[in-house]
Amino acid sequence: MIEVKHLTKRYGDKRAVNDISFKVEKGEILGFLGPNGAGKSTTMNMLTGYISSTSGQILINGVDILEDPKKAKSYIGYLPEIPPLYVDMTVDAYLGFMYDLKKCKLPRKAHLNDVCNLCRISDVRGRLIKNLSKGYRQRVGLAQALINNPPVLILDEPTVGLDPNQIIEIRTLIRKLGKRHTVILSSHILPEIQATCDKIIIINKGVIAADGTADEIAQNITNEHKMTLRIEGPTHTASDKKQIADAIRKVEGVKYVRADMEREKGIYDYDVETDGKTDVRRALNKLCADNGWNILMLQLSDLTLEDIFLRITMDEGILEMQDEEKNEKKGEAKKEKKPRPHIELNFDDSAPEASVSGTDDDSEEDTENGGEE
Amino acid sequence: MGAIYRREMGAFFTSGLAYVFLSVFYLLSGIFFCSGVVAVGTTNTANLFGSMFIIVLFLIPILTMRLLSEEKKNRTDQGLLTAPIGLWDIVLGKYFAALTLFIIAESIVFVYAVILGILGGSVVWSTLLGNYFAMLFLGAAFIAVGLFISSLTENQMTSAVVSMLALFVLYLMDNLAANTGNEFIIKIVMSLSFYTRYIEFTKGVFDLPSVLFFVSAAFIFNFLTVRVLDKKRWG
Known part of the structure; x- marks a missing residue:
């Protein structure tokens, strides 16, 4: 037509x-x-x-x-x-x-x-x-x-x-x-x-x-699944953060972990991405139980069309970034300290709320309204 | 073309522009008629038509000022330009609407002729008709100029003022040329002069080349208007 x-x-x-x-x-x-x-x-x-x-x-x-x-x-x-x-x-x-x-x-x-x-x-x-x-x-x-x-x-x-x-x-x-x-x-x-x-x-x-x-x-944009976890460690210090992140990384099906901000005192959030095939929630729960950690929050955040839209329209070089990310991940297990050029970092710059799952809808709504007016 | 013509005619009257145009036209021509014909006690309408050149010069821009500029400003041109019609349909629809209103206005001279008859004068109808058509052709050319200028701007006032200026320059052209004293320039300008050709008419000379001149001028400016609309698409 x-x-x-x-x-x-x-x-x-x-x-x-x-x-x-x-x-x-x-x-x-x-x-x-x-x-x-x-x-x-x-x-x-x-x-x-x-x-x-x-x-x-x-x-x-x-x-x-x-x-x-x-x-x-x-x-x-x-x-x-x-x-x-x-x-x-x-x-x-x-x-x-x-x-x-x-x-x-x-x-x-x-x-x-x-x-x-x-x-x-x-x-x-x-x-x-x-x-x-x-x-x-x-x-x-x-x-x-x-x-x-x-x-x-x-x-x-x-x-x-x-x-x-x-x-x-x-x-x-x-x-x-x-x-x-x-x-x-x-x-x-x-x-x-x-x-x-x-x-x-x-x-x-x-x-x-x-x-x-x-x-x-x-x-096409992503076949990953994301979730955000809030886990309370034993010592309520930054050393928990590393320990927990390392442990999660070893769970089968987890592709990527990033310790996020300190949301409550001594308690951190972890962004976890999986390969999309394995449901890792039970494994994570077991991991925490075995170690005596408490899961205070678990939030699934599959990429919605909105996330994709934001990614596409806000990230200039999304494709290059993804490629870079992949390359980075291969050598990543050994070199921990190097800051990862993860796509989420860009989100933080342009739309601070957007990376935090659950608030996605609200923040998107705001930008929409702003755009219309 | 018909749809646009009907819409423009409607718009002239609903916007009140037609009433303003007609009343001012009737008022001014009435004044010229009284002072130049009735008061003098003549049935010679040459003077009346001579003066009407000035009225036409100032009133036609009022008639044409919003024809295309308003469309552009309100973005209604998008409706016209995406409709299954040609650019000529748009331009000519608007052009003939303005021309129709102008014809309604200038037909007042027949009323004046009747008044002269009642007052006991004998009207020379051939001269009157000659003058009537002269003015018609003059208006036809001027409206095309005004429409063209209206297509160049989004602002009605700009359109009106620039049109008045343009028509005024056309009017003064012969004087300006005469001042140069250059034979060649005078000759060229005279042959292009709207005013000289028009005044010839009012003396009762029906000059075919002059008719062709006015009609060609109208065509050329309508053509330019079409080009402006077309160029906008390619810009």
């Missing part, structure tokens, strides 16, 4: 979008995920023919958007980041205008009624758009995109500025639309993409950082 090949957009020296390729099949919902300024909107503007690409090709339903723009555009319903609403018109007049503009051949009254019902704006059809709330405006924008039943829907941050109820409503609507239309939607809000999309493309600094389903992405 949509095919994008080596798409690049340059503004002067800056590459806003760099060599992006992907394919969306009929009836799929594709999510574009990325921090603000990653190139999501630029890509969408190119897909819809609003701006041209510097190089590369876009095929909508087999039609090149630059070669036959009118035809390609007729397949697309587009809701830009800022809905293109004429605020001095009533909803009805505006939708009528878009109906004419798109040269829609469907029965006028029935089609507009359908669209309004679908977007739940039937009760405001007589009102001037400038008097509508942000949520309603967004929905009028969506209604406008749906006019003429385009096979492809491109929605740029469709839920920005909506209240939680409306967000759920719009997500449900998009899911519903995904059955009949091919949908591309962008967002910097992860749960939204997770909740609505079949396929996800994470885009950062103009390049695709990861793509696939949520699970695939998670698997």
Whole structure:
């Protein structure tokens, strides 16, 4: 349905979008995920023919958007980041205008009624758009995109500025639309993409950082499992720390241990990563019992899509870091003192809370809100 | 094109701009009509049309100022440029909407003609119609200039002021050229002068090359507007 090949957009020296390729099949919902300024909107503007690409090709339903723009555009319903609403018109007049503009051949009254019902704006059809709330405006924008039943829907941050109820409503609507239309939607809000999309493309600094389903992405980025333990040692001193960490390291299935901060007096947290196959919890429990240590806390923290998103978008050289880490680990058993360039260290720098499992959600939520405002 | 034309016509009236434009146009032309025709006791409308050049010069920028600049500012251009229509549809839809309003405005001269008839004067209809069309062509060219300038900015006021300046320069062009005293320059400028060509019309000379001149000017500026919209995509 949509095919994008080596798409690049340059503004002067800056590459806003760099060599992006992907394919969306009929009836799929594709999510574009990325921090603000990653190139999501630029890509969408190119897909819809609003701006041209510097190089590369876009095929909508087999039609090149630059070669036959009118035809390609007729397949697309587009809701830009800022809905293109004429605020001095009533909803009805505006939708009528878009109906004419798109040269829609469907029965006028029935089609507009359908669209309004679908977007739940039937009760405001007589009102001037400038008097509508942000949520309603967004929905009028969506209604406008749906006019003429385009096979492809491109929605740029469709839920920005909506209240939680409306967000759920719009997500449900998009899911519903995904059955009949091919949908591309962008967002910097992860749960939204997770909740609505079949396929996800994470885009950062103009390049695709990861793509696939949520699970695939998670698997590609990491197949490790992480947990955080809080263990009380016998002496309540730093010497406990080394002893305990060494002991945990010897447990089968443990790939990596790092003694974390002193969370309570004389008691330390340990970040443990396993190979993902062995469940080490029982072994750890036994270890502690045998040594007379007390486990005060055990928290599993499998990497969520959020962690991955944070890793990808915050760590510049994630891949190099991972490689380095692997190399490091081979010789690591003997050389303990050398500080490990572990990925978590980067997290600490950029988002102090993010590495501590359990607070992940909260901190992510905060950054989201910050980003929206 | 039809959809955009209808929307622009609607917007002219809902925004009140049409009422302002029409009332100011009627007021000023009315004043010129009273003082230049009725008070003097003549049925010669040449003076009236001569003065109307100035009105048109200042009022057309009001008409065209928001046509494209507002679209850009409110990002509604995204809706237009991603719709399955061509750039010419957008530009011409807006252009003809402004032209329609201008025609409504200038058709007031027929009312004046009727008034002259009632007052007992005999109106020379051929001259009047000639003048009417002259003004129509002048407006057609000026609106294209205003629309073009509107496409260059996001700010309505900038658009209006720059358009007025541009039209004013077009008006003063012959004077400026005459001051140089250079035969060659004068000749070129005169042939490009909107004012000279227009004034010829008001004297009752229906000059086909001048008609072509105004129509070409309108075409060229509309073409430039299309280029501006197109360039934005490639920028």
